[in-house]
Every structure is written in structure tokens, then in C-alpha cells.
Amino acid sequence: MLSSLNRRKLRVLFLTFLLTPLLSQGMTSRSHAQHMEPLQKTMAAEKGSIQLQVKASPGALYQTELTFVNTSLQRALEEATVGDASLEAIPPDTTLQYDKKGQTILLGVTSSGDVVDWTSKRRMQLPPSAQEALQAQVQALRAKHYGEMLTWEEASLVLPKFSSFTVVDVMSGLSFEGQRRAGSHHADVQPLTKTDSATLKRIYGGTWSWDRRAVLVKLNGRTLAASMHGMPHGGDGIPGNDFNGHFCIHFLGSVTHGSRSVDPAHQVMVHRAAGLLNDYVSKLTPWALIDVWISGAHQGDLQLLQVTTGQEQAMHVRSMRRLSKFQEQDTSQLLQYDTSVNVTMTAARASGVTSRRVLFHLERTTVQDRWYIRSAVIQ
Incomplete structure (x- = not known):
């Protein structure tokens, strides 16, 4: 049995947003799984050398890397101006690094070749030719890293x-x-x-x-x-x-x-x-999105929690499983939606399984936009 203090602590499960860096550090020249050395030790000395690295999650050890020389692309990166805010729920799975006057620059790159400064979460404006050249390299690297999506x-x-x-x-x-x-x-x-x-x-x-x-x-x-x-x-x-x-x-x-x-x-x-996690989740209904959140909570998968909420967060349960069936409704014209789900769960510092009710609040900006889980309250 849980103490009254622990029960009070479990009343509300806050989506605790962290400020830890999301982009990994370190690159080599092949697919492998090992801990990375600091970026400064891996930078190639050749002018115009650009290194790309792709992996499914910031915490993944399996990664694929590519180093190539393109002086015009590096010049475009150095001269790039800050553009619009990135709307991605999670950081790009591909990172880019190059040397600028002895300083290592680390950026994220989307599959379409958009460069993102994930510290400010803003896109960098590149000339079309530079973005196309970068997109071709990124897509080739991602195709090598991920698998085919077959039925x-x-x-x-x-x-x-x-x-x-x-x-x-x-x-x-x-x-x-x-x-x-x-x-x-x-x-x-x-x-x-x-x-x-x-x-x-x-x-x-x-x-x-x-x-x-x-x-x-x-x-x-x-x-x-x-x-x-x-x-x-x-x-x-x-x-x-x-x-x-x-x-x-x-x-x-x-x-x-x-x-x-x-x-x-x-x-x-x-x-x-398949390298399509963000695309897949962005098209889910509120109920399917809640299922992804529960899966993330159950397995302690912070990336799944982040892709459903749009924010990096901590998890305060050891396990969670859905009990009740969803009674889906027409939400096609709604911008906000509230629902509850019955679950079994084990708290972070407990060993026993208890039955709980989780209240979810979901929002989106327009009816064309994707849903996000903005709060999850455990009763």
C-alpha cells in the first residue's frame, strides 16, 4: 500500500520540461555503436569538411556518419541568417558539424535539408543550391541508416x-x-x-x-x-x-x-x-497520441513523451498500461480536447501496481495542425 504522502505526490504528474542539450556530440566515419568522443577531437582539418551523423534518438548508440568536403556549402552555412522558429516536436535526427575559425559548430538538419540551430530552435536561411546539396547528402545517409517500410x-x-x-x-x-x-x-x-x-x-x-x-x-x-x-x-x-x-x-x-x-x-x-517517428505521430488522432504517451511512460522512453507533448520532459512512473477502451469522438473541428483514461501503473519509487485515472488535455493551433498533449494529471 502507498503512504498518504506518496499518494499526494502521485496526484499530479507534471510534464517537467528540462533544459538539457538534445543534440549529441561526436562523429566518426562509419555505422557503429559506441560512446562518442568530444567533437573537438573528431573534426577534420581540411577546409570545407562537413560531418553528418544520423541516429534515431539523441540517446541512441547506433549511428551512421558521413564526412565530405564542400567549401561552398560551408561558406553558405557561415553566412546563413536566422530564420523562422522550428516547428518540429523533437530535434532533427541528423546533426551537422564543421569548423569555423577553430570553433566547432553543431547544427541539426531535417530530411528536407533545413538547418536548425536547436539551441535557439530557429531555422537557418540557406541559398536554395546549398540546401539542395545538403538535402541530397542527408537523404542518402538516412536511407543507409534506417529500414524500408514494408507492410x-x-x-x-x-x-x-x-x-x-x-x-x-x-x-x-x-x-x-x-x-x-x-x-x-x-x-x-x-x-x-x-x-x-x-x-x-x-x-x-x-x-x-x-x-x-x-x-x-x-x-x-x-x-x-x-x-x-x-x-x-x-x-x-x-x-x-x-x-x-x-x-x-x-x-x-x-x-x-x-x-x-x-x-x-x-x-x-x-x-x-524507418526514420518516420515525428511524421507518424504528427498525424495521429488524440486517442492514438495518448497511446504513444502511455507507451513512452511505460517504457521510460523520453523521446516518445517529447514527440507527443512537444517538450522535453521527465517521467515519474516505472510502468503504465491502458485499461479502458477509447470512446472516440469527432474532433475534426476542435482546437482543444479533454478526456480521461483508466490505467494501471507503478510509481517511480513503488513496487506495487495501482489502478489510476489520467486526465489528458490536448491542444492544437488550427484544425489543420497536429495535436499535442499539454497536460496529463493522474488521479
Whole structure:
């Protein structure tokens, strides 16, 4: 049982906005997963050298880098003026750095080639030719880093039963070999060896888990965007691999075997693995947006919380799951919307699971704009 003091502390879950830097530091020249050295140690000395780095989240260790020389682009960057405020809910997944008179300049770059000074959250105005040149480099780098977005029907043909493939976790960069054993609505997969099972368990911090994670599935020169959980269940089939059962990998539109319904948390991770998280969330209904927020709260995923609220924030619960079904209404002409959701949750400093009610307040500027969760109050 929670004390009365803890209950009072849990009354309201504030969206606590932090001021920590969002853009990572450090670049090399290949895809890898490791801690970064300070930027000043990695800058190339060649004039006009520009370094790009892409990763799914500021905290991700898996990243892909590119260094190229373009003196006219660097000149355009140095002469760029500050433009409009950036409307992105999360920082661009691509960072750009170059040396300006011995000082390292670090900026964000969108997939369309817009350069963002994320400290001021304002766009930099570049000549069209410079923006086009930068866009081509960024799009090529992102295509190398992320996976193809295929429907389950398409992915099932690329990954036939008993095919083996490499699974890469887009956050940690850890990879292992798996084999599709079954699954008609998504892929039922088993690690190939004891070593592969150990790596899968390491991805989840040493404990089997139902948490959804964005992954890349690599087979025959193709890389597919997908989502997995890490809990052994159901039938077995590969003896001696230290994995009693199988785990599931979902693709775009794939459904669970039991409910025959699309799993919202898996679909969010599929879009993250494709580099489309912000685009996907920006088109969601209020109820789907709340599901993403609950997934972020449950898994302690600060990026999911940020993309739903538009602000960087802290999380004060250990777990949260939705209980009640949504009674969706027509919000097409509304600018504000309030609703409540019944959840089970475990507080940050508690071990017991309690039933709670969360009051959500959502807003948007115009009916053409996306929704944001502006407050979430736990009763």
C-alpha cells in the first residue's frame, strides 16, 4: 500500500520540461555503436569538411556518419541568417558539424535539408543550391541508416519461414541472428544460438521483456523497419539456443495473434526504425497520441513523451498500461480536447501496481495542425 504522502505526490504528474542539450556530440566515419568522443577531437582539418551523423534518438548508440568536403556549402552555412522558429516536436535526427575559425559548430538538419540551430530552435536561411546539396547528402545517409517500410504482407515474402537474418537494435546498436519459425500475422522468431539469445537479453538490460523496441531486419542486401519484444513464449524449435519459445517481430500493419488487432506500441517502433517517428505521430488522432504517451511512460522512453507533448520532459512512473477502451469522438473541428483514461501503473519509487485515472488535455493551433498533449494529471 502507498503512504498518504506518496499518494499526494502521485496526484499530479507534471510534464517537467528540462533544459538539457538534445543534440549529441561526436562523429566518426562509419555505422557503429559506441560512446562518442568530444567533437573537438573528431573534426577534420581540411577546409570545407562537413560531418553528418544520423541516429534515431539523441540517446541512441547506433549511428551512421558521413564526412565530405564542400567549401561552398560551408561558406553558405557561415553566412546563413536566422530564420523562422522550428516547428518540429523533437530535434532533427541528423546533426551537422564543421569548423569555423577553430570553433566547432553543431547544427541539426531535417530530411528536407533545413538547418536548425536547436539551441535557439530557429531555422537557418540557406541559398536554395546549398540546401539542395545538403538535402541530397542527408537523404542518402538516412536511407543507409534506417529500414524500408514494408507492410506485413510484403515483409512476409522477403522473410519466408525458416529464413535466417540479422536483427539490429536501433538504440543500442547490438545485433544478433534470428530465424523466422512461424507466424501468419507477424513473424515468430527465435535466436539461432546461445550467443544470439544472450545478445537479445542484453538488449533488454539482462531481463526478458515485453517492451517494444525498434529494430532493423537485414536479409539478402535489404534492411526492413520493424519492431520486436523480448519475451520467450509459445512454441520452441531450435534446441540448445537457451531460448525457451519464440519472440515476435512486427512490421507495418501486422497484428497480434490473439486479438487480431494492430498493436499501437509496435507500430510506433516500426516508424522509428524507418526514420518516420515525428511524421507518424504528427498525424495521429488524440486517442492514438495518448497511446504513444502511455507507451513512452511505460517504457521510460523520453523521446516518445517529447514527440507527443512537444517538450522535453521527465517521467515519474516505472510502468503504465491502458485499461479502458477509447470512446472516440469527432474532433475534426476542435482546437482543444479533454478526456480521461483508466490505467494501471507503478510509481517511480513503488513496487506495487495501482489502478489510476489520467486526465489528458490536448491542444492544437488550427484544425489543420497536429495535436499535442499539454497536460496529463493522474488521479
